[in-house]
Structure formats: structure tokens, C-alpha cells
Amino acid sequence: MNREIRVLDVVALTEDIPDRGLLRGQVGTVVESLGPDVFEVEFVDNEGRTYATVPLNTRQLLVLHYQPA
Numbered sequence: 001m002n003r004e005i006r007v008l009d010v011v012a013l014t015e016d017i018p019d020r021g022l023l024r025g026q027v028g029t030v031v032e033s034l035g036p037d038v039f040e041v042e043f044v045d046n047e048g049r050t051y052a053t054v055p056l057n058t059r060q061l062l063v064l065h066y067q068p069a
Helices: none
Strands: 010-013 027-035 038-044 050-057 061-063
Touching: 027 050
Parallel strands: none
Antiparallel strands: 010 027, 010 061, 027 038, 038 050
């Protein structure tokens, strides 16, 4: 099921972002919509500390679902 990405969606990377030290599959939260198909995504560690905030394109993101559609 495809749907638009929204602020506060939990997402996973679909590709590595080597210049930011991020690997495919890392999980973050959409914190802002920057324009059509571009979102600011925040990545935090297990202690709740932000280790990266990156603008990403829709094609670089997979929305995660925790319940059946």
C-alpha cells in the first residue's frame, strides 16, 4: 500500500547515505516537509540523542507500519 509520507511518520532508509554515516535500513522520524517529495528526517540513538538530521527524497524512504492496513 503506497501513501504519501507525512510528518511524524517512522521511516527506514532505502539506501546508504555514506557522507552522513547512515546505512540502508536505519530508522528515523520525519520531522518536517521541505517541499514536494523532500523531508527532513531525524535519526536518534537509544538514549534519545539526535545523531543526524538529513533532508531526504521520497525515493530514499520506506514508511514503516506497526499495524495491519
